[in-house]
Amino acid sequence: MSSIFTKIINREIPADIVYEQENIIVIKDIAPQAKIHLLIIPKKEIPTINDLEETDRDLIAEMFFVAKKVAKDLWVDEGYKLKFNVWEKWWQEVFHIHLHLLSDIK
Numbered sequence: 546m547s548s549i550f551t552k553i554i555n556r557e558i559p560a561d562i563v564y565e566q567e568n569i570i571v572i573k574d575i576a577p578q579a580k581i582h583l584l585i586i587p588k589k590e591i592p593t594i595n596d597l598e599e600t601d602r603d604l605i606a607e608m609f610f611v612a613k614k615v616a617k618d619l620w621v622d623e624g625y626k627l628k629f630n631v632w633e634k635w636w637q638e639v640f641h642i643h644l645h646l647l648s649d650i651k
């Protein structure tokens with residue numbers, strides 16, 4: 546079964562899409578924990594950081610470059626937090642990796 550983020554990527558369910566490129570999509574979090582709360586999501590459905598493979602290196606690097614770009618585009622590059630939650634005991638809810646970008650500086 547597809548993850549909720551794959552459904553968003555495939556436009557099966559709506560989301561506020563901030564940016565998209567070939568391998569990555571960026572959406573606004575539905576329950577923001579800061580003034581700016583984005584999710585940087587690879588289109589490849591990798592359940593958790595523990596499932597990363599060597600072949601995912603470039604994709605993970607790309608996620609951080611997208612984070613840098615959207616932070617600059619939204620004028621929050623002077624202060625923001627990036628985080629991955631990994632597994633349920635650290636509150637991962639959606640098992641399709643995503644990098645949270647949070648900022649309150651705006």
Ligand code: 5GP
Pocket residue numbers: 549560561572573574575576577584629630636637638639640
């Ligand atoms: P996790 O806890 O897995 O690291 O984070 C999952 C995040 O996805 C949560 O912050 C949650 O609010 C967000 N989220 C869950 N379902 C949806 C959804 O359908 N749309 C959007 N835009 N965000 C979602």
